[in-house]
Amino acid sequence: MAEAKNHNEAGEVSPSTVDKQAPSVAEENAPSTDSPEATNLPTANAPDPEAANPETNPNAAKPAAPPKREKPPAAAGEKPAAKAAKKEKAPAVEDKPFVEFIQQDYLPALQKAIAQQGVQDLEVSFAKQKVPITGFESADEYWQIIGSWENGLRQFNLYFPEEDIQGKKGFSCNEGKKPSTLESFLIDERKITLDLLVFGLVQRLNGQKWLGRN
DSSP states (O other): OOOOOOTTTTTOOOOOHHHHHHHHHHHHHSOOSSSOOOOSOOOTTSOOTTTTOTTTOTTSOOOOOOOOOOOOOOOTTOOOOOOOOOOOOOOOGGGSOHHHHIIIIIHHHHHHHHHTTTOOSOEEEEEEEOOOOTTOOOOOOEEEEEEEETTTTEEEEEEETTSOTTSOOEEEEEESSOOOOOEEOSOSOSSOOHHHHHHHHHHHHHHTTOSTTO
């Protein structure tokens, strides 16, 4: 009986099972390159949800801010909107018309200041008339503030020949008779204010020893 020969002895080369099976095994087990597939395998690169929360982790990356919207360019011939105008400062009482300032602001303030010095029967008026000074010859009439108390025993006149509180001013006073002297009043002050007009006249009357304990 003839002895059986194997493939090697017969000169035939049998195909390797590895070569034969490798292509089909690779195709069945290799992941598809057409679309990504998620796996259940853990990965060390996955971020910790708590660590990625910027509210609990200050070092966490913050989401990018949305892009700023640019204003559309102004149309041809259109001017840019002007900034809001600053609130205008209220005009000072000294800027009022002369007669209005004297009647509304100066006379009430003067009466109050003199009353605080102990004079309770002060009478004040505002009139345009001639200067009542002996020897003062003038046909002109000037605005004057006339104040008196103690039944007219003490009287003063404040003159405004220019009808302007910033202009020239005069003062006279008397006790029971016509005044004989006309004085300049507040001539060294650059800017006259309501408070300065009140203070200056009170100081002058106090210098006459007509106020307070005098």
